[in-house]
Amino acid sequence: MEAIIITVGDEILIGQVVDTNSAWIAEQLNLQGIRLREIHSVSDTREAIIAALNRAFQHTDLILMTGGLGPTKDDITKKAIADYYETGMVFHDPTFERIQKLFERWGRTMTEAHRMQCYMPENAKLLANRMGTAPGMWFERDGKVLISMPGVPYEMKAIMTDEALPRLRERFAGQPIAHRTILTVGEGESRLAARIQTFEEQLPENISIAYLPNLGQVRVRLTATGHDQAELERLLDAKVEEIRHYLSEFIFGYEKETLPEVIGRRLNANDLTIATAESCTGGYLAHLITSVAGASEYFKGSVIAYANEVKMHQLGVQADTLRQYGAVSEATVLEMAAGVRAAMHTDIGLATSGIAGPDGGTPEKPVGTIWLAIDGPQGAHAMKLQLGKDRLKNIEYTASQALNLVRQQLDQLQEVSKI
């Protein structure tokens, strides 16, 4: 079973909004075993919509369409769909009454634009929208289904969850498909691939592998298709076990977790607290940690120490260390990690100091020279990175590697507790 998503709206084509609806729908379809063949974003004109419908139905029996429904739009989508099916528009009384009641509850008066919303293509089955005024619509002809929904994300999601997905489950029992995503950090895409080359070459034909790299992290995704869902799940579980043999030191999690989430969960489980002392990452590391809801359980705080006087006064870095080795050095970053750990009474101190760029390098310490350190229950440890000249990329990559230092100490702790 294959589907195509069509998103309607010039706001996407001029780059005013990012299309987040498609990714959400894609994931829901995927979980149903419905393969998404393509996504088409088209203009909100009658011609573009009809052309997109004709084209997509050449290749698929299921189209999900978002956008172009609502009181401020010209409502071109509905008329275009009616024209595509060569049908007329009818006034839908129950929808009118529902919208009228909504407006009464809000204490506002219905506009003519809202009344116009109650005209629907004659062949539409309506899909209830508990989050807004415009209902979704289900069309069916010659075994081909079109679902049309508003573009407002929470309205689309409500219609999908309440109405469209249950009907799709009934209507299309698709070919079984299964996925596993293995999340890694600390090794690049190609070296990771080299480590599992033999594994990859021996994969059966119904399993494919993909590498999705992003700033020091690589997601490895396995996809299996076949006839028996349970068998696919077992097969992939076994394959994930195999990959763990090759990549265990780099794996930080699975599926949709993020590195800060995993570390937060593990810190909590181990009853450990953390603080950061940041120079070159400038608060980004703390931001990653605190982007996780509930971070206050294990994160006490940070000192962002751009100025050397802050490194000395707030973190206790020795003036001698700064004079002898400089701010970007193993000695300084170790004192920063120990300093913030002591000042904030945490179990772990994590520190960064480097030349983020694009300027400020010297022959001995070029732009991209960055030192990281951790000071925790498994002792103190520093490492050096030699990165490029892009400031933001350096900051993000460094933060990812710093979190990896925490993960490694948590792994060591786990090993110790096993002994």
Added chain:
Amino acid sequence: MEAIIITVGDEILIGQVVDTNSAWIAEQLNLQGIRLREIHSVSDTREAIIAALNRAFQHTDLILMTGGLGPTKDDITKKAIADYYETGMVFHDPTFERIQKLFERWGRTMTEAHRMQCYMPENAKLLANRMGTAPGMWFERDGKVLISMPGVPYEMKAIMTDEALPRLRERFAGQPIAHRTILTVGEGESRLAARIQTFEEQLPENISIAYLPNLGQVRVRLTATGHDQAELERLLDAKVEEIRHYLSEFIFGYEKETLPEVIGRRLNANDLTIATAESCTGGYLAHLITSVAGASEYFKGSVIAYANEVKMHQLGVQADTLRQYGAVSEATVLEMAAGVRAAMHTDIGLATSGIAGPDGGTPEKPVGTIWLAIDGPQGAHAMKLQLGKDRLKNIEYTASQALNLVRQQLDQLQEVSKI
């Protein structure tokens, strides 16, 4: 002139990543006066890529393709393109040497996969990629252009900015078009629009206006089309002057500047230094400030104070204040701002404390209750925000409003110095 974007990659079709590249490219094309006709997301198979190229070139002379370039085996885009053009692959020595040098600098060894990356379709003109190993490619046949770029956003952006856009400007000189972007903060989209309603109604037909809102900031963009470039530029300069009359108190800059850049430039010009004390923003405010190259000139550091003990010990907030008013209060946030200003010997202290969510609220202080304060040469000032339940949105919006407090004090300083 019309274009079509093709994004290649199953990660988009299974909903694992949101396609943010297309919106960015769409905006760039729009600024060049190139209309984006459609966006197609397709699978990373040879057949899907070739079919997408054939289909898109039926409707347009320009395709921009992202994704499917990189060192691992799932990257078949290049071969598909070579097959589409019925050409072979050749080894590209300069690319090999460039990658080799990169790896030497990183102190790592090149893999076979990286060597394979140096094979290019014979008819490709390479577009330099200063952010990664895979170059972009420019193809041209029968007056139709295909640009292929890696899917990693910062690599794609570097290739677009450095190589593709300048060539597109040369290659497709369209009708003269001019743009001005006015950057505002502190007033919502619809209230901003109401303030310049008269201005908007009196705009000549060849000028359009667009509001691009994002988390407390609104970019107001004027676009003029005509026959004489110089005349369009003069016309828009005059219109910008008019808008300044209505919106001066909200304007922080023009074109591509960011609020942290503007504030950094103005702090430098006034020889002022700044530090932040952050609770709910968790380092994001410091990150925004330090994302600007050269921030060390005016930014000394921050204390991220999640735990109350950090608020007391590192920032000097009184235990009584926390007990009487709580951590999320005007009194606490004012003490935090004064505290970090004193501790780091800066001219300005900027502080945030709130309930970022999605949980942790109380009836008196629901999720989204956030206090901000500034302590600087123009005195101390606090303000309260009442936001929603989305943690990341709350963090980003709050940081933007905090920077606006700095901008307002800098404006006041300027007024004073005029007197």
